[in-house]
Amino acid sequence: MSKNSLKRLDIIFAPYSTSPYKLLSELLKKDKDAIIQELIESGLKGRGGAGFLTGLKWKLAKEAKGNEKYVICNADEGEPGTFKDREILSQVPRKVFSGMALCASIIGANKGIIYLRAEYNFLKKDLQKEINIFEAEAKKLNLDFSIEIFSGSGAYVCGEETALIESMEGKRGEPRNKPPFPVVNGYLGKPTVVNNVETFVSARMVCSIGAKEFNKFGIHGQKGSKLFSISGDTPKGGVYELELGLTVQDLVDEFGDGDTKAVQVGGVSGFCVPRKSFAKRTIGFTGKFTGDSLPTGGSIMIFNSSRSMYNVLHNYLDFFCEESCGQCTPCRVGVQQLLLGIEAIKANNKPSSYLKTLVKLADTMRVSSKCGLGQSIANSFQSIVEEFTEEIIY
Amino acid sequence: MLTINIDNVPVKVEEGTTILEAAQKIGIEIPTLCHHDDLCIAGNCRVCVVEEKGKNTLTASCATPVIEGMKILTHSAKVQTSRKHIVELLLSEHDEKCTKCYKNGNCELQDLASKYTVGDYLFMDLCEGKEYKIDDSSPAIQFDPSKCVKCQRCVRTCSEIQGVNVITVAEKGKDMHIQTFMGLPLNNVPCTNCGQCVNHCPTGALTERMYYDEIWEAMGDDSKHVIVNTAPSVRVALGEMLGYPTGTRVTGKMAAALRQIGADSVLDTDFTADLTIIEEGHELLQRLKKALVDKEDVSLPMITSCSPGWIKYIEHMFPYQLAHLSTCKSPQQMFGALAKTYYAEKMHLDPKDIVSVSIMPCSAKKFEANRPEMHSSGYQDIDAGLTTRELGHMIKQSGINFLDLEPQPFDSLMGESSGAGVIFGATGGVMEAALRTAYEVVTGRQVPFDNLEILPVRGTDGIKEASIKIEGSLPEWNFLEGVELKVAVSHGLKNARIIMKQIEAGESPYHFIEIMACPGGCIGGGGQPIPTNAEIRKKRIESIYEEDRNMTLRKSHENSEVKKIYDDFLKEPLGEKSHKLLHTSYTKRNKF
Amino acid sequence: MSDVTEIIKKQINQSGKKREVLLPILQSIVERDHYLSSESLLQVAKSLDISAADVYGTASFYSFLETNKKLGKYVIRVCKTIVCDMQGKREIIEAIENCLDIRIGETTRNNKFSLLYTNCLGWCHKGPVMLINNEVYTELTPDKVRRIINAYKQNKQEEL
Numbered sequence A: 001m002s003k004n005s006l007k008r009l010d011i012i013f014a015p016y017s018t019s020p021y022k023l024l025s026e027l028l029k030k031d032k033d034a035i036i037q038e039l040i041e042s043g044l045k046g047r048g049g050a051g052f053l054t055g056l057k058w059k060l061a062k063e064a065k066g067n068e069k070y071v072i073c074n075a076d077e078g079e080p081g082t083f084k085d086r087e088i089l090s091q092v093p094r095k096v097f098s099g100m101a102l103c104a105s106i107i108g109a110n111k112g113i114i115y116l117r118a119e120y121n122f123l124k125k126d127l128q129k130e131i132n133i134f135e136a137e138a139k140k141l142n143l144d145f146s147i148e149i150f151s152g153s154g155a156y157v158c159g160e161e162t163a164l165i166e167s168m169e170g171k172r173g174e175p176r177n178k179p180p181f182p183v184v185n186g187y188l189g190k191p192t193v194v195n196n197v198e199t200f201v202s203a204r205m206v207c208s209i210g211a212k213e214f215n216k217f218g219i220h221g222q223k224g225s226k227l228f229s230i231s232g233d234t235p236k237g238g239v240y241e242l243e244l245g246l247t248v249q250d251l252v253d254e255f256g257d258g259d260t261k262a263v264q265v266g267g268v269s270g271f272c273v274p275r276k277s278f279a280k281r282t283i284g285f286t287g288k289f290t291g292d293s294l295p296t297g298g299s300i301m302i303f304n305s306s307r308s309m310y311n312v313l314h315n316y317l318d319f320f321c322e323e324s325c326g327q328c329t330p331c332r333v334g335v336q337q338l339l340l341g342i343e344a345i346k347a348n349n350k351p352s353s354y355l356k357t358l359v360k361l362a363d364t365m366r367v368s369s370k371c372g373l374g375q376s377i378a379n380s381f382q383s384i385v386e387e388f389t390e391e392i393i394y
Numbered sequence B: 001m002l003t004i005n006i007d008n009v010p011v012k013v014e015e016g017t018t019i020l021e022a023a024q025k026i027g028i029e030i031p032t033l034c035h036h037d038d039l040c041i042a043g044n045c046r047v048c049v050v051e052e053k054g055k056n057t058l059t060a061s062c063a064t065p066v067i068e069g070m071k072i073l074t075h076s077a078k079v080q081t082s083r084k085h086i087v088e089l090l091l092s093e094h095d096e097k098c099t100k101c102y103k104n105g106n107c108e109l110q111d112l113a114s115k116y117t118v119g120d121y122l123f124m125d126l127c128e129g130k131e132y133k134i135d136d137s138s139p140a141i142q143f144d145p146s147k148c149v150k151c152q153r154c155v156r157t158c159s160e161i162q163g164v165n166v167i168t169v170a171e172k173g174k175d176m177h178i179q180t181f182m183g184l185p186l187n188n189v190p191c192t193n194c195g196q197c198v199n200h201c202p203t204g205a206l207t208e209r210m211y212y213d214e215i216w217e218a219m220g221d222d223s224k225h226v227i228v229n230t231a232p233s234v235r236v237a238l239g240e241m242l243g244y245p246t247g248t249r250v251t252g253k254m255a256a257a258l259r260q261i262g263a264d265s266v267l268d269t270d271f272t273a274d275l276t277i278i279e280e281g282h283e284l285l286q287r288l289k290k291a292l293v294d295k296e297d298v299s300l301p302m303i304t305s306c307s308p309g310w311i312k313y314i315e316h317m318f319p320y321q322l323a324h325l326s327t328c329k330s331p332q333q334m335f336g337a338l339a340k341t342y343y344a345e346k347m348h349l350d351p352k353d354i355v356s357v358s359i360m361p362c363s364a365k366k367f368e369a370n371r372p373e374m375h376s377s378g379y380q381d382i383d384a385g386l387t388t389r390e391l392g393h394m395i396k397q398s399g400i401n402f403l404d405l406e407p408q409p410f411d412s413l414m415g416e417s418s419g420a421g422v423i424f425g426a427t428g429g430v431m432e433a434a435l436r437t438a439y440e441v442v443t444g445r446q447v448p449f450d451n452l453e454i455l456p457v458r459g460t461d462g463i464k465e466a467s468i469k470i471e472g473s474l475p476e477w478n479f480l481e482g483v484e485l486k487v488a489v490s491h492g493l494k495n496a497r498i499i500m501k502q503i504e505a506g507e508s509p510y511h512f513i514e515i516m517a518c519p520g521g522c523i524g525g526g527g528q529p530i531p532t533n534a535e536i537r538k539k540r541i542e543s544i545y546e547e548d549r550n551m552t553l554r555k556s557h558e559n560s561e562v563k564k565i566y567d568d569f570l571k572e573p574l575g576e577k578s579h580k581l582l583h584t585s586y587t588k589r590n591k592f
Numbered sequence C: 001m002s003d004v005t006e007i008i009k010k011q012i013n014q015s016g017k018k019r020e021v022l023l024p025i026l027q028s029i030v031e032r033d034h035y036l037s038s039e040s041l042l043q044v045a046k047s048l049d050i051s052a053a054d055v056y057g058t059a060s061f062y063s064f065l066e067t068n069k070k071l072g073k074y075v076i077r078v079c080k081t082i083v084c085d086m087q088g089k090r091e092i093i094e095a096i097e098n099c100l101d102i103r104i105g106e107t108t109r110n111n112k113f114s115l116l117y118t119n120c121l122g123w124c125h126k127g128p129v130m131l132i133n134n135e136v137y138t139e140l141t142p143d144k145v146r147r148i149i150n151a152y153k154q155n156k157q158e159e160l
């Protein structure tokens, strides 16, 4: 792939127009179903992980019966290698609030909550100032919608939407059984939309430029653009807005340090792509191998050849051992077994064939864990173990 | 109605049915672990996963409601592999010592292991090198964390059924575990000792404190006179452990077995249940008189005091409402106090040689027996309280062929009982027994219910209410003429809380309330055979009422041994001796 | 341990006596005391009429709500997740350990500093990263860390 297939954009962080909530006031006048239609046509999918159609989520919440509804902005951003939500909230919070307000007006909610991870407490002061400005503006627009910040307390799993809701209800952040989904039975049992910070901004963008324009972005059949957080062995770490459909090779060419051996796409819950597959793997939300190419939160971690993939994997598994909520068997016990297992193989206490058993165990974790955390541990585990078998064993 | 397809068998079920329930309906067994019919759905063990056609991930059948047209496979290759893995994962986190384990043979984890894991274990042992501390601080229950599979059934039980919430899930990830507040020992938290968590635990992690070794010793010691009293609910449940269908009444066989394993005298707690009715009934009438005639400030409603789990609960949770409790001891403790006084005297025994053992459906009775105030005879009144399960074990250990035993009667002196004493074992039973007697004392006539069956206080509703209008009272009681006696019955401590909140707010409309700590009353006690669930409780309750129906003696005040003990020993209800031996006082305890 | 009733009252007045205020209350207490003593937990339980075990179980789930031991006035949390790990977290930890004469997981004798690990702080492109209470410090080097710690020691962190 040529270098110029990677296209940078600058929409999300573009400065506000002169009057900050002008766009919102216009959008609020539009027909609600038309907006939903627009969003669905744009194919906009959640930017937080699972990649659910945003328009459809709002539609379901709109149709759900309930005298009270909630709009929650998921700013728990705990996925290692992700930091774009922090950038959004510190640079363009008004776009987030606009997206939330838009969603609220569509589904019929008048309360919005930003679930802000504890690690971002330093953002609270400025955010609150911005919220005050927003609420004053909302009054002028006759919009009955207020926004509150709810601080997290240090738990990665609380980014999972139902765990997040449990946590807001003052409980342990243990993911719920689904169904029912939050759009029907969410915060305090009421219909609730949970969207990622970036999703709200993108939804606002789609509504402003229209599905057609939005779909003009994207290469190799993928549509739209999204933020990527780039870190690791790169001289240019940071947040970049890129068109979807790019290949891992494109990323490596642009951001690598010339010695890239592997790229972790989608954070520790995503896949590790080895050098030999860089050119083959496009990043986007559709296609045959959506699982493989899903950018999830847009975390891109670059590893050069000085890195031991055993250490990388060990670090991931350590992370999951601590951050699993611990309620379900495959995840709680499974991840401990994976960690202990690779240690034992490394130390020659288990034969290398034990790796096969572990890969199968990872399959079980993928299909039988209760939530996305346990289900996705297999992604990084299997991709690293299969592509870097030697490094794991010896 | 929705139609779904399970293993190629179509099944019609109502909306809201889970896949697990639908499968059970057509006789397909799906293994479970964290699921319990009494509790809310947790969906955390994942043992029950099944394959839903068209989905990549498996589905937890216990937690997923059916959808029209769903196609489910309960034992596809994918399901089988996952199931085996999951059971093995549970075992790898479990310090498996079945041969040394109390739950050997009655353990859900062991069952799963024997069905789904064959051959060598795949995974590594996660227990190795870990230190586990058994909490045996409580006289009633004990917790061995090395056997815990973290299904959270105990936590849900303590909170959903009992509303006590003394055990919780702490920390997360690999460190997640079950514990009390800050890990305090169980005897240091507001645990009621009800044992419901024990009854709902699938493994040997939570068990009652076992005392049968000491009993074996006493039984083998010729210098000791071992007398056993058996609670009413034991006789309708014990059989379940020894090969009989649920709810079979094994009263006579139980007495025979006890004698055979070495009890010197087999007596009946029902006798003191009848005695309780006499004392408690008079106490109620006295309170009513003080309130209505003397206009004294007495605590009404009066609440029953025979459930020691309930007593511990109110002492912790409502320490300023203790005056509402009847001062009567529980039948177990009345029995104990009389065993080492009245019985010893009549039988010419030295009370110090008597070992008094009770067989109870309950673990809270163990704590009760150990209360410092329960020494009215000058000795510890009850030496040991065993659960139904412990007795079941003893009978198994003794090698007795229970099925072939010839039924035998109880010994006499404190062995006679009425149907009223028997129904103590079911929720509403104490109330019914009390009304049968009190109404007759006041009016000279039988309670106005067909065949003495006071149906409004029966059944499994959490809180039941009834009222009886008193008409045609005898002259001595004419202050009660026309009074509408209002009563309530509750079981499961969560319901007790509702009743108590009403009392606390001064809004309780009742005169007399029966409260039992366990769901269904004693037949659903924490010490009863495992499993216990709604269906099983129902069957045991039916048997209790059947036992009552089959008795000629149906009212406590007609029990001839009870009459005799008043004539020979106690003299009169609420008399001086009664006060010393049969009544007690309560302790304010900390709520947190 | 000083009284937490004021904190509890404030939250309850603001948002009502309901379960949803539990975490905000616990957070405020930790903000002030740097950990949750068993007395504090008991008081919260009483005020919200939730069982003490439940309050404890909930608090212990969250890594920013310390329940086991009293932490120092300044809680240093160094990111140990993969990117920071690659970028030299080890040296940073060593520098802090030497500077404060404590090991990871410990608190200085004067109760001023505690040193803990934490997971990804969301500044991976600027690793290694640490938090001191709510302040973020990025692109750490052993030298930089020593300067920062010394400033805190002299209560001159504002000058950083």
Ligand SMILES: Cc1cc2nc3c(=O)[nH]c(=O)nc-3n(C[C@H](O)[C@H](O)[C@H](O)COP(=O)(O)O)c2cc1C
Pocket: A045, A046, A047, A048, A049, A050, A051, A052, A054, A074, A075, A076, A077, A078, A079, A156, A157, A158, A159, A160, A161, A162, A194, A195, A196, A197, A199, A200, A371, A372, A373
């Ligand atoms: C373990 C786990 C962690 C997650 N963390 C986050 C997160 O930090 N931020 C986020 O927006 N979504 C996170 N998600 C995804 C959410 O569950 C949810 O899908 C998302 O917030 C929905 O918003 P979206 O549709 O806008 O992406 C996480 C999911 C899982 C399973």
Ligand code: SF4
Pocket: A157, A174, A175, A323, A324, A325, A326, A327, A328, A329, A331, A332, A369, A370, A371, A372, A373, A374, A375
């Ligand atoms: S998969 Fe892991 S994080 Fe998710 S519910 Fe299970 S134990 Fe908790």
Ligand code: SF4
Pocket: B094, B095, B096, B097, B098, B099, B101, B102, B103, B104, B105, B107, B108, B109, B110, B147, B203, B204, B205
């Ligand atoms: S709990 Fe069950 S599996 Fe564990 S040792 Fe006891 S009997 Fe065996």
Ligand code: SF4
Pocket: B141, B157, B158, B162, B164, B165, B166, B167, B190, B191, B192, B193, B194, B195, B196, B197, B198
């Ligand atoms: S014995 Fe009863 S009160 Fe005590 S922990 Fe078990 S269920 Fe809770």
Ligand code: SF4
Pocket: B147, B148, B149, B150, B151, B152, B153, B154, B155, B178, B197, B200, B201, B202, B203, B205, B206
């Ligand atoms: S103690 Fe028993 S019921 Fe409680 S979590 Fe452990 S295994 Fe389950």
Ligand code: FES
Pocket: B031, B032, B033, B034, B035, B042, B043, B044, B045, B046, B047, B048, B049, B060, B061, B062, B063
């Ligand atoms: S029985 Fe269904 S998840 Fe445990």
Ligand code: FES
Pocket: A080, A081, A082, C079, C080, C081, C082, C083, C084, C085, C119, C120, C121, C122, C123, C124, C127, C129
């Ligand atoms: S890995 Fe350290 S901040 Fe993300």
